[in-house]
Amino acid sequence: MKSFQIAIATVALCIAGCSPTSDDTSNVTPSGQGESRGTIGVSLLTLQNPFFQVIGDNITVEAAKHNYDVVVLSADDDIVKQGNHVKDFIVQNASAIVLSPCKSDAIGPIIKEANAAGIPVFTVDIPCRLPDVEIVSQIATDNYGGGREAATGMIEAFDGKGGDVAILHFAQAESCQLRVQGFLDGINEHNEKMENKINVVATLEGGGKREIGGKATEDILQSNPNLAGIFAINDPSALGARAALEKAGVADQIVIIGFDGQPEGKQAIKEGKIYADPIQFPAKMGVEIVNAIVANSKGEEVESEILIPTYLYRQADGLKDPELQ
Amino acid sequence: MQLIFKYGTSFFLVLLCIVFSWLTLTPQDAFDASAAQRIANQINQTTEVSPSETTVLIAVRDNEAERSYAALLEKELKAQGIEQITTATTAREGRQLLSQLQAENRALQAVAATQATGSWLLFADLAADYPLHQHAKILVTSSRLWPNFLKYKNVSNVLNQISVIAIIAIGMTFVIIAGGIDLSVGSLIAFCSVITALLIRDYGGGVEASTLWLLIACGVGIGACGVIGAFSGGMVVGLDIPPFIVTLAMMLVASGLAFICSNGYAIPEVPETFTWLGRGAAIKIGMFGGSAIEIPNAVCLTLVLYVIAHIVMSRTVLGRYVYAVGDNRQAAWLSGVPVKRVLMFTYILSGLLAGVGGVVLSSTFRSGEPTFGIMYELYVIAAVVVGGTSLTGGRGTVVGTLIGALLIGVINNGMNLLHVTAYWQKVILGLVILGAVLLDRLARSVPQTSSRMRQQESPNSETNGPNKPASDSATKNA
Known part of the structure; x- marks a missing residue:
């Protein structure tokens, strides 16, 4: 009987382990003002690098102002993992997908899947320059x-x-x-x-x-x-x-x-x-991505490449x- | 309660599926003919002008399901006498059409949108940007609640995602049950992927390579992994070096070789037909909700391999030998089991299947990459152990491993669908693996006491395979 109690406790722990995080993400969702405009799925090269961490955080904050939910995932330099992220975003019918590809070329077929689902794709920092892949905009440092x-x-x-x-x-x-x-x-x-x-x-x-x-x-x-x-x-x-x-x-x-x-x-x-x-300026890059997503959703023309100038510090x-x- | 204990991991898997289904309940667009009819009727009823003067904009995303819905809706509207219909598949196109209508001084009466297009900011600012269209009604398709987790597309994704890990886990199950471990499988994925792509590029004719060449290249790649597996096995058997050390060394060697052969770059020069295994689906079962139900080829391959492995493990002498060697090598040797050959077999099999995994991955990404398979050995071992195989050898099943692989795939997928942030995902995955193993341990502790008691009754009983009930030998001896 005791072992049964431990088993229940384990299950409860795991479920409890899930729930606070889903609360975490719901904090990100816009409070009040208007209904959600859908989810922006973000899969970045690696969140171990503060550069990408800052980009992700700024996308989240900026997109919340426009009533978008954002989910930021770390591909940990693994193209296979990033492919899975994109497939999951497609299943969720995301409003837009933002990637900093682990591999410029190998990500191609994955982006094509998003293209076939009619979901606009944006890349940040690392481009994908394959000819038959549709990317709304590439945002990077000049x-x-x-x-x-x-x-x-x-x-x-x-x-x-x-x-x-x-x-x-x-x-x-x-x-x-x-x-x-x-x-x-x-x-x-x-x-x-x-x-x-x-x-x-x-x-x-x-x-x-x-x-x-x-x-x-x-x-x-x-x-x-x-x-x-x-x-x-x-x-x-x-x-x-x-x-x-x-x-x-x-x-x-x-x-x-x-x-x-x-x-x-x-x-x-x-x-x-x-x-x-x-x-x-990774923070600025995050903001520019959201601006591009918003402009695209408004039906305005978006530049295919947005370069952010550096500053000599x-x-x-x-x-x-x-x-x- | 007994039942829950008996099938610890399976129970956990089912529980997780239920939890994820519940948590991912989302309104899904209905894209069938009746939904189109409903919207058409609504448009007809709400507009104040006659059907012939009604202008409608259909806004859908550029994908198969929504395009066919747009076609259905257009047909339905025309049947009701509404002729002025334009369709936009991007917000940009929508804005151009609205401007065009404005220029022609034709007011828009209604926008028929889907959930995704209905939230375009284009329509949020409609009244401000286009005063002429300010009375246009935005009608979004009706929706029904259905979990994202249980969408056909998602289920097929999960199965596809785990196929590589599941295939390699078969070999790992054999190795671990025989009392060993193989850390080199992750690197072998990369090695096989690079060798195969290299052969296709340099000898098979690159993107124009024939199917025969593809098969030869895959065969050589998988065979090369088998050779490395045989080498590991030889070191373990012949020189009695611990498998942990041997395969750790081979992990470095194989990874290094993959980088040397490819110069560190990806090799994408392979033909489109190469993607048949990783992206194709040859078997179609039927239709469901407007999309064809098909089984991806990689999933078929996985299932076939599992059926074969299950038969080998549970119905053949070879399988019995593997259990015997892992349970007590000395006893197995004394009773005439060819211990060395059995161990060699497990390592070669593990190498070969890692090669198969490498081929599937390169096929999915249409590229040979030296960076494939990083950390895969750990996921594979996790799948095997979660599936109930004992790391000390002698116990475990192939079916259990499949459930273990499914569990890991389902957790990863579910967390992505639930928007769990990247750092928490690692914590939860670790805890769930621990929880699954704990549950399984508890499940075992119940029947085991009784079997131990029975064994005490018959002290002469020989070593039993795990699938063989202990009572069997007890009665034999009695």
Whole structure:
């Protein structure tokens, strides 16, 4: 009989485990003013990255203003899981689907299923550029423009002098290819006008990660003793580069430009460890997605690609940034 | 109560299905002819102008069910003398049509919408944007309550979603019942997927590959996984290395090889026919609510494999041997069971079935990917254990594993439908797995005491398979 009680308790626990969360989501639903306009299903690359967390939170808050329910799911870098998310959104007859695809190409057939159900699809950050897939709008950072801003930051830090610079790349991501292209174009334009040239002497894979970026920087230092600057395509690899420079005792002689503007990156800029970052605005991306969904539902024309410009964040910005107090 | 204990996990599965069905009760659009007739009548009754002057906008989404509903409605309206009908399948199209009507100074009397299109913001601001159309009535199709969870489309989704895990779990059940474990299955999915896609791209002619080539490529991919399984089995049997370590090593090796072969990139250059297994449905049963009921091919494959596995496990000498080896290897060896060959068989089978899972996944996504199958070994082991197989070996059933896989699939799907947030999903999935196992443990504790007592009565009794009632041997010995 005792075992029976335990069994009941287990079942009750599991059901109880479900119910508070469904309350959680109902809090998100609009209070009062007008009936719900349906559900927006959001499946993001991974919620372990704060960047996507901020996008998800902002979609939820902004969409609630227009009486939409929002469900934000994390695909955990697993395309199969993301496929299941989309299928579940279709079954729920969602009003719109927002994705940041785990794989630009493999997500194609999944998006086609949503197309066949007549549900509008929006992508954020990572695009899907297959020809026969219908996407209402792609919202992302202007990575090319951001790369040019990074070049501006580097030129500014060099203050009229020339020198050797290296790039810590993450070549498999389209966004990073654009960043590096923008950076190179910015540097080349500068070199055409100025006497003191800035030379890109090395482009190494930084993996977008601290430890790989650090190791790559050590290797660059071995072959380029006169190095004067490093452009890293995101904050973790920039911080890895900084650690390697400190280890080699040359941290004060070499300028680092990062990208992203995640809290740890901003903190490093404030402390002068990184010179500047072109920062992204994930919150703004979340708001822009909802704007696009609303415009589409109103029957207005929506631009197929919405680029959000970056901002070059320097030490002065870090010192007055309320988030870093 | 006895019954609940006896079928612990199945009971839990049924309970979950009922809970999810209850919680996902949602109004669903009715898209049949009578619904169309009802809307047509309403439009006719509510408008103040004569039918020939009535202008109607039908707003539906661009999918099969709603397009056919729009056609039905148009036919119905024409039968009632209403001729001026336009149809929009997107909000953008709707706005263009409204502007066009405004320009021609033709006032709109009614909008026939579905639940989804009725909530378009286009219609919310209708009076403000188009003063001419301000008297237009927006009529939404009638709806009936039906759980999203029990929609045909959703049931078919769940079955399709679990098919890969369920197929691999068969092999895992064999391995675990024989007293081993196989951690390499997740990586083998990726390995097989990459090998198969690579062969098709580089030797089979890419997107123009013939069906024969597809079969050869799949066969080689699955065979390669079988070879890796055989290698694991060889290490376990021949060198007596713990299976946990051997298969952990093979997990890294297979994953690494998958990335090396593909250079880390996806291989999407495979023909459309390749998706037959993962997305096709060859068997159609009948019609239900306007959509054809069909069994997805992957689900058919899963069922066939389960029937075969069940027969092997419960009706053949080989199955008996697997139980015997897992229950007490020494005793099995002494009674003449070819222990080493049985163990080899389980690891090869596990490898082969992981390969089959890899083929199904690549077929679904029409692409070979080195990143497929991450963490799958854990889901597969969870399905096997939730299904009542003992991790110490010697006990378990293939049918139990199928129920375990279903349980995990149903929980994942139900939570998505209920909008449970991402972080809570992990917590709940973990708790439910724990709860299911606990319930099963309790279920076992009841009959087991009695069987132990009976065994004490006959101390000479040999090791019993789990399916064989203990009383059987007792009577034999008596």
